[in-house]
Amino acid sequence: MAVPPPGRTEITLAMKNQATHSPQPEDAERPPAQKGAQESMEKIRRLKAKASRGLFALALFIAVSIGAVQNFEFLPTFSPHIRAVLGTPPSANMISAALMLYSFSAIILILSRMMSGSGSYSGFSHVGYLTAFFAFYHFSGALDENFWAVFAAGITVLGLESYHIWTFCTEEIKKEQENLAAPARNRGSGEGAGE
Amino acid sequence: MLRSLTARAIVPVAVAVTGFVIVCCILLYSVMKSDMINDAVSYEVNLADTIIKSTRYAMLKSDRETVSNIIDNIGSQDGIEHVRIFNKKGLIMFSQQHDEINRYVDKKTAGCIGCHAGTVPNATIRDMERARRFVNKRGTEVIAITAPIYNEPACYTASCHFHNSGQKILGTLDIGLSAAPLLKTLSVMRGRMMVFSIMVLILSVGGVAALLRRHVFVPLREIKAFTAKVNRGNLSPELSGISGELTDLAGDVRAMASRLRNAVEELEKLRGCREEAKEKAGVNANSV
Structure with a gap:
């Protein structure tokens, strides 16, 4: 899921400017077009970072899943006293019903965000919810039978989230690249008209 | 990657539908599996009660031969892996496998530890906690249940017996049924669910793709071809x-x-x- 590279001379020039220029006082002297280009470059950088968030969330979820498949043996076990304080875990059927409801609503929310073109991302919250499902199944002693259900739900929800944020960022980057290229194009056509 | 409108429109729908159907199928399978195991355990509890009631009179009369015959006959049925009755000390008194009679059962095994975990054995335990699943020496998966044989007034007032009224449990019936029919049913059910899921996926994703193609992609392609011709001068x-x-x-x-x-x-x-x-x-x- 690599975002397309800028690949334009204007962008590289702007990057050079960004690297060589020192902060505030010179900013005031900088022409507005150059300032706009630098803002676009900064936005592109931020969008690229945002596009890779989906992969990080997926990687985190897979790490949690590896822990879950080993029945969280690397974590210290709770003493009977703490277990008594926590109370009786919910039944596996109740957790399964909650998981089904959660997956349905999460998918609907992501699809509606895709439809509205919103750029918000909640992949890390989903990793938290899915970890909670693993924990509940673990405490109710039904993790072995329901591991694949949580894993499939996680891959679906996080896959959709990643796809959504990646397509959103790619489109935004394209827009910014067009904005960066527009002055150069205008300048080129202006020179052409002058001749 | 995913530059075409077709891919962009169909991939999220396909991922969402596929993922949700898979999650639902796994959860449904898990719930149905646990329900079927619970049913098997309930059936075994009833069977154990029937055996205890059938042997009650013979036990009251201390007729060991009749009890042994009953156990042998029940144990010879298809699907029954073991039937045994052992006393409070864990000594096997009656068994369908005659070679294990007069041997002690291990109190640390899965079927016994539920009651014998503490210093004082637990006299009352729920049905599901009495059940255990294991693979026996013949390599068959077994669902077994232990049913306590409680002391009754008829037992401690009978002239032939030596049990006192303070003894709560006289012995335990242990019966194990083969899980093979259950596993076979689960396997058939799993196969059917997979076929059903694949059919649902093909229908939903294929339906969306066909409708999008008919109403969006083909007209768009025609408009694109038209504008391209106009652009070329036609x-x-x-x-x-x-x-x-x-x-x-x-x-x-x-x-x-x-x-x-x-x-x-x-x-x-x-x-x-x-x-x-x-x-x-x-x-x-x-x-x-």
């Missing part, structure tokens, strides 16, 4: 058969092409008039 191509929401777009594109054609024709006409005028002016000049 000003009278055909654009028809577009329905739905793209009708307006097709109409606008057609109108633009028509206006462009009219403009070109007018331009051609003007150019023709100009050339005619030029020719006339040339003729006049020659005649003068």
Whole structure:
């Protein structure tokens, strides 16, 4: 899921400017077009970072899943006293019903965000919810039978989230690249008209 | 990657539908599996109660031969892996496998530890906690249950017996049924669910893809081909058969092409008039 590279001379020039220029006082002297280009470059950088968030969330979820498949043996076990304080875990059927409801609503929310073109991302919250499902199944002693259900739900929800944020960022980057290229194009056509 | 409109429209739908169907199938399978195991355990509890009630009279009369016969007959049925009765100390008194009679059972095994975990054995335990699943020496998966044989007034008041009234449990019946029929049913159910899921996926994703193709992608491709022809200079191509929401777009594109054609024709006409005028002016000049 690599975002397309800028690949334009204007962008590289702007990057050079960004690297060589020192902060505030010179900013005031900088022409507005150059300032706009630098803002676009900064936005592109931020969008690229945002596009890779989906992969990080997926990687985190897979790490949690590896822990879950080993029945969280690397974590210290709770003493009977703490277990008594926590109370009786919910039944596996109740957790399964909650998981089904959660997956349905999460998918609907992501699809509606895709439809509205919103750029918000909640992949890390989903990793938290899915970890909670693993924990509940673990405490109710039904993790072995329901591991694949949580894993499939996680891959679906996080896959959709990643796809959504990646397509959103790619489109935004394209827009910014067009904005960066527009002055150069205008300048080129202006020179052409002058001749 | 995923540059085409088709892929962009279908991939999220396919991922969402596939993922949700898989999650639901796994959860449904898990719930049905646990329900079927619970049913098997309930069936075994009932069977154990029947055996205890069947042997009650013979036990009251201390008729060991009859009890042994009953156990042998029950144990010879298909699907029953073991039936045994052991006393409070864990000594096997009756068993369908005669070689294990007068041997002690291990109190640390899965079926016993539920009651014998503490220093004082638990006398009351729920049905599901009495059940255990394991693979026996013959390699068969077994669902087994232990049922306590409680002391009754008829037991401790009988002249032939030595049990006192303070003894709560006299012995335990241990019965194990093969899980093979259950596993076979689960396997068939799993296969059917997979076929059903694949059919649902093909229908939903294929349906969405077919409808999108019919109502969006094909008309868009026709409009694209039309505009490409106009762009290449062919000003009278055909654009028809577009329905739905793209009708307006097709109409606008057609109108633009028509206006462009009219403009070109007018331009051609003007150019023709100009050339005619030029020719006339040339003729006049020659005649003068």
